[in-house]
Amino acid sequence: MATVDSGIFVGPGALGAWAKNILIKVGVGDADAGVVADSLLAANLRGVDSHGITRMLGVYVKRLELGLMNPVSRFDIVRERAATALVDCHNGIGQLGARFAMEKTIEKAKRSGAAFVATAHSNHYGAAAYWAMMALEHGMIGFSSVNAPAAVAPAGGRQPMFGTNPFAVAVPAGRDIPFVLDMATTLVARGRVILHAKQNKPLEPGWAFDSLGRPTTDPQAALKGLLAPMGGYKGYGIAFAVDILSGVLTGSNFGRHFPGMLAENFETPTDVGGIFAAIDIESFMDRAEFAARMERAFAEVRGCAKANGVERIYTPGEIEHEKAGERARTGIPMPVEIHQEYVELGERLGVPFPKA
């Protein structure tokens, strides 16, 4: 989420093209590399740097070079019915499985009104919003979620058993910007705790537990311990539900069976599952009427009387939408360490990192 303010900004077009060429150098096909780079760049543009090129590309390259993730995708539809499919991704790059699955979801929702597709044996797919938002241009409501290495204990526990298991919902809103909710089921993202650790800043109470399950505001203790699920047992329940659908139901990893955090485990594939759903709006209401109702709902929410000290009320996804406009102009900010790492990566692979 947060960005270390280094003063280094890179143009989105140049950064995306560089990321694509780096992926090609480590064995990813041209079109596939473009899909992965675009999804990561979109996260950077929206201000979600935890899922952007500036955090994930180096991890992906390392996993591809170590043979922990297949650069060439192969998809098998293991089971299929009118409104469902299970896609075996054979340890390919998460974005490629997600795109395949969401395209399948949209195609099925066009025919059946709604559809639910799951991926098995896949990898980190970037920000969930990107896949849910694929539904928007088809006049559909999109949904996506994914499980992840364990960082959260069940209510009352002190061992990690669930990932941050994020999910996203995207809804078109006529001439307004879309509704885009993309959230981890923890109170705060792990990336935010990492940032506090780097800056030696205490956490806010309630964010995390130490390895004995005691509440802590020490970011180092939290990183060895647990993230708090949002709303206590409620977040635990949602994370568990996501794990069941993404992991248990797809034959992928679930619960405590993950080999460690993505950026820390470089020994085994992650083997995550993902879920994708779409609802064709016309199955329920004419698009124009729905658009008008969404525009009205948005106007009413933004017009809500404000609490003291609040200047503006945002619809879900509005901050990210505005951030994308801003960053298209300013470029993508880069922490100085990442910039240095990527300059070296570019030199090693013969794809010079673009000038800031």
Place this chain on the structure above:
Amino acid sequence: MATVDSGIFVGPGALGAWAKNILIKVGVGDADAGVVADSLLAANLRGVDSHGITRMLGVYVKRLELGLMNPVSRFDIVRERAATALVDCHNGIGQLGARFAMEKTIEKAKRSGAAFVATAHSNHYGAAAYWAMMALEHGMIGFSSVNAPAAVAPAGGRQPMFGTNPFAVAVPAGRDIPFVLDMATTLVARGRVILHAKQNKPLEPGWAFDSLGRPTTDPQAALKGLLAPMGGYKGYGIAFAVDILSGVLTGSNFGRHFPGMLAENFETPTDVGGIFAAIDIESFMDRAEFAARMERAFAEVRGCAKANGVERIYTPGEIEHEKAGERARTGIPMPVEIHQEYVELGERLGVPFPKA
């Protein structure tokens, strides 16, 4: 949720039969009255008294007698595709629309693998879990959600714009009890604040805001103000998403357009929408394999190392499941005021309330 401890217990069979007969007296058909009574009784058995006979029946009777809710149900399928349907409930009792919709969902999921059905122009349908759990005996994962009169502000706001908008997910788990998550998107239920108000007990910090949007622990101020969404802006986003699917998409009420709380507004119909989904497990995995994986996931979660002072880790729905076993033996506890009210209601309608 919580129950005032009056020492009065009524046998579930007798309570359910009484509720059914009361509903028949106010114009509900025999079979329909049985469905409504059973759904309310199930909530009482599971300890969810906020959605049980002991809280809701009196409200339903009043609304039926005032002509605010139709005792005789009529359902029109307004739009229908292979995996979707929109059901107009014509202001019928919420439970009857929910049952019709969930039966349709299951039937469609049997044919298409998964299905998504919505109800329009309906009423309070009891606990969401009851409808999600209908999927279980069909080897399916069930889901249900509903919007409700506004009690929650958007992040930064101080006017109610969203209901507690609960949702439920039910998953069969082989020989184990099912996974049943049923939760409001607020940090605590409104019923809990009402109970604190009755007992003059302060709220815990973070539960609620007063009418100016300031945090408060005063239950009276909270009842005139706002409930806090769980996880701050995350709960706001989820409540909004539920409102879009249940209200905006179905043509029912949404946002701030509700006429007031169910037990406070006796002037106009509530006009809520609901959503129902089912996923046939066999679309993704053989039932036996899924059952074995769920049993394993449950065993691992229950076996998680416990935080200090914690005796046991529960799977979602386990507490309610055990409560149902207990209350089947002890009977349903009744607050003394409700008992008195129901004795009088029984006298008025010629259906004597069962002896405790």
